[in-house]
């Protein structure tokens with residue numbers, strides 16, 4: 476964990492200057508009624524615009540948080556933002572909501588999730604000055620929401636980052652799998668190496684993807700013998716371009732349930 480955070484600090488310094496993730500990311504666990512996503516507050520000493528915040532989030536494999544339901548909003552306020560103790564005189568943190576490029580008030584989440592919930596502060600959104608197309612929490616109003624202009628008016632210093640990517644489609648958010656070391660992330664962008672390389676993640680001998688290395692996978696190797704099939708998951712278990720005895724040995728050596 477410590478190693479990961481120091482790597483994140485480096486990434487953050489590269490992206491936006493004097494900045495760092497201000498806390499360990501926390502997971503809204505499925506067993507607690509959550510979505511399995513991870514969240515953290517990013518905070519810096521210089522003013523932070525919405526677009527710079529979004530770029531930073533993407534550079535570390537996430538996006539500005541989408542508080543798409545009352546339950547998610549409440550959990551993030553209580554478990555992610557409040558423990559940060561952001562000074563109440565500041566506006567922010569930024570959220571992943573905008574009406575950029577469309578009629579003002581046509582709010583949307585950056586993930587495309589349906590806009591069915593909002594928690595505007597009293598008198599907001601008010602499009603003050605006519606350019607308030609970006610959404611943030613308002614520290615001064617119990618973290619209810621405000622629309623603000625792109626540069627945050629020089630009084631916004633923070634953003635909530637959310638991670639939900641599951642590039643290997645195993646139903647587990649990759650961020651946590653990298654944290655535990657289950658998936659390698661050599662370049663520390665929170666995208667597993669296997670996904671960036673287009674190779675299978677984890678149990679690569681499970682060619683059929685049914686969670687077990689079994690006769691189906693053995694048959695796949697034998698039927699593709701000599702070919703060099705392309706694609707994310709295929710019979711070329713060790714990705715050397717040919718299906719041969721090495722792949723056969725990989726299947727036999729990994730026989731049984733995937734770890």
Ligand SMILES: [Ca+2]
Pocket residue numbers: 512540541542543547637
């Ligand atoms: Ca969300």
Ligand SMILES: [Ca+2]
Pocket residue numbers: 599600601602603607621622623
């Ligand atoms: Ca406003």
Ligand SMILES: [Ca+2]
Pocket residue numbers: 640641642643644645646647648649652
């Ligand atoms: Ca995953």
Ligand SMILES: [Ca+2]
Pocket residue numbers: 659660661662663664665666667668671
């Ligand atoms: Ca990576």
